[in-house]
Amino acid sequence: MMSWFRTPPAQRSVVSVFMPVALLLAFCCVSSLLLGAGSVGPNASLQVLLGKGTSDAIFIVYELRLPRLYIGLTAGLCLGVAGALMQSVARNPLAEPGLLGVSAGSAFTVAVALTLGMSLSTLPIELAQIGALLGCFFVIGVAKMQGQRNDPVRLVLAGAALTSLLTAMTSLLLMYNEQAADEIRFWVTGSIAGRNIEQLTRVLPSLLIAFVCVLYVARPLASLALGERVAIGLGYKPSRIRLIVVLAVALLVGAATAIAGPVIFVGLVVPFAARALVGPDIRRTLWLCLPLGPLMIITADVFSRLIAQPTEMPLGVLTAIVGAPVLLAIVRAQRLPTL
Secondary structure, eight states: OHHHHHSOGGGSOHHHHHHHHHHHHHHHHHHHHHOOSSSOOHHHHHHHHTTOOOHHHHHIIIIIIHHHHHHHHHHHHHHHHHHHHHHHHHTOTTOOTTTTTHHHHHHHHHHHHHHTTOOTTTOOHHHHHHHHHHHHHHHHHHHTTTTSOOOHHHHHHHHHHHHHHHHHHHHHHHHTOHHHHHHHTTGGGOOOTTOOHHHHHHHHHHHHHHHHHHHHHHHHHHHHTTOHHHHHHTTOOHHHHHHHHHHHHHHHHHHHHHHHOOOOSHHHHHHHHHHHHHOSOHHHHHHHHHHHHHHHHHHHHHHHHHHTTTSOOOHHHHHHHHHHHHHHHHHHHHTOOOO
16 A cells, blocks of 8 residues: 555556545445435435335435436536646646636526527527636637747636626626526535436437537647657647647536536646546546536535535535645645735
8 A cells, every 4th residue: 555655647547546535435426425415414315215115315316416426427527537637738837627717607698598588498508608708718818829938827817807897797697686696596606405316418419419529639638748850750739739629628517507507626636636546647637527527516505505404505506615635735736926
């Protein structure tokens, strides 16, 4: 065991890290079904899983907690992979959808749709993905990804400005529509409570396209990390790689925002942890992001039910509590200039 910890991350087997994380995720999934803020406790929930239990307990477990678990798994996977892609293509450890306005752009388009009379249950997923796509293009423009060295501070400041602007515009829209404000109040802070399987099935086609894109760009991104000349010498076109990555990130973040709200810091913490465990190779990082993203969302969701009983704390608050110290650690490790 001690020899494993002394092994450099890049030399560790992905399987040796993936399996313990997957087992921990399985434990958290069971906890998500057993624990909640309501009157149905672990014993009653366990009886339901064993094929027994009261009708109320069966409804809580299978109609409320199970869809919530599925959506948490999907949202965590999307945000974790999207964060790894953004950080790789921007070559910047601070590139994260929630920090750079990508999630805020998606949330703004959702708010516009709600203000126009739509509801979250009937909202076209494409609207959230279009907002995320616009946020991605803004990030690319600021990062100046044309072979130049990116300034992490400028990137984060521009992303914070975009996020603040879009958040203010979202709040302004909701002030003029009380019904939309009531529907989005809890969602806008990030939440997977009250979601249903139908909302999840509507995002699956776009997620399939996104993961085909991820499989296509994984190897080229590893080459691009060595420099544009190396990637070109291997037969890849950097501009095409970036465009496909932008499309994949927009699909992933848009889908996650549509079903779970603008949950921040997941796309920052998950790739950071994955690189610390298996090294900087984007192919290895993406593999580990698959269980790490859902693990962070599900763990935060379980704690959000238990901390403020009998009510629930918004999911986004818990992820922010975890993510803020990680952001500070990254900034300190990168020795970024301070104002």
